[in-house]
Amino acid sequence: MKNIIISQIAKLPTKYGIFKIKAFKENDKEHLAIFTDNLSNEPIVRVHSECLTGDALGSIKCDCGEQLEFALKTISEEGGIVIYHRQEGRNIGLLNKVNAYALQDKGLNTIQANHQLGFKADERTYDIVEFILKDFNIKSIKLLTNNPKKIESLNGINIVKRLPIQIEPNPYNKDYLKTKKDELGHFL
Secondary structure: OHHHHHOOEEEEEEEEEEEEEEEEEEEEEEEEEEEOOOOOOEEEEEEEEEOOHHHHHOOOOOHHHHHHHHHHHHHHHOEEEEEEEHHHHHHOHHHHHHHHHHHOOOOOHHHHHHHHHOOOOOOOOOHHHHHHHHOOOEEEEEEEEOHHHHHHHHHOOOEEEEEEEOOOOOOOHHHHHHHHHHOOOOOO
């Protein structure tokens, strides 16, 4: 990977605990590692894909905000890293994500909406995640995920264990979660 700019490390006190942060600029995307001091040889790692609507606005149309909260609580208690992966809307961008939401309002599921807009079901790549983990000199992890694609995509990292994230469905995201399970193979 070329032209990656890395920030210094800074403290980040949060409602979940005290973390440290380090940013990684990859072309026009800026990713963030949120981590604790007590990193083990096989830390818990959550690769959390950006979701402005869920993470910042509290949308319950998806489970993203709840997954991020779960990850931050877990990492705070047990040690590890959350990699905030800046690939909004499975990497179709915010504008296209809102357009996909509009198509979902008309009855399409999340995958059908992406296809209607000319995208694959999931456009994300994970090269930067491996770069970030190598920057921390981490070779083995316990991956906090329900997504089998994240497991498959981290080829250069030894995943010793997958840790599930269990979020209770609600009336607004139950169909979304069903699509993730049935069509994307998520472990739900």
